Amino acid sequence: MTRTKKTAVRARSSQLAVLGALGLAAVTLAATPAFAKGNVDISAQRTTHVGETYRVTGHGDDDAAPFLRVCIEDRNSGGTWQQISCGSVVTAGTEAQNITQIKAAHTGIVEYRAVVYGLTTPTDRHPVRERTSDTAAVSVR
16 A cells, blocks of 8 residues: 555544544434523521411522422421412513411421422413422421
C-alpha cells in the first residue's frame, strides 16, 4: 500500500469515528427525559399551647401543569395524612400558596406537609399530585 492510500484510509477512519460519536451523542440527548422544574415548602411555628391559634403556610410552583393549587395536610402521631385546606387555583408561572390558621385542640405533635396539585383547567375535578414538601412538626403543650 502506498503512503497516500494509508493516509486516506486513516483520514476516512477518523471521520467515521467522529460521525459515530456525534450520532451517539444525538441519540443520548434525544432519549434523556425532560424533568419538570418546581418546588414546594411549608412553614409552621415549632411549639404552641392548647387553645392558641397558629399559622401554617405552604407555597410552591411547578411547570408541568397549566394550573396549580397548594393544599395543606396534617397527621397526628404517625396516622394517615388528611387534607385540611387548599389555596386558590393559579396559572403556571405564578407561585401558589395556602395560609391556614389552626387552633390547637389537644396536646401532642402534629405534622404538616404541603402538596402541589397540577390541574388542566381551573375547575379540573381530577388534579394530579406534582410535588410534596417535607414535614413541619408543631409540638402542642
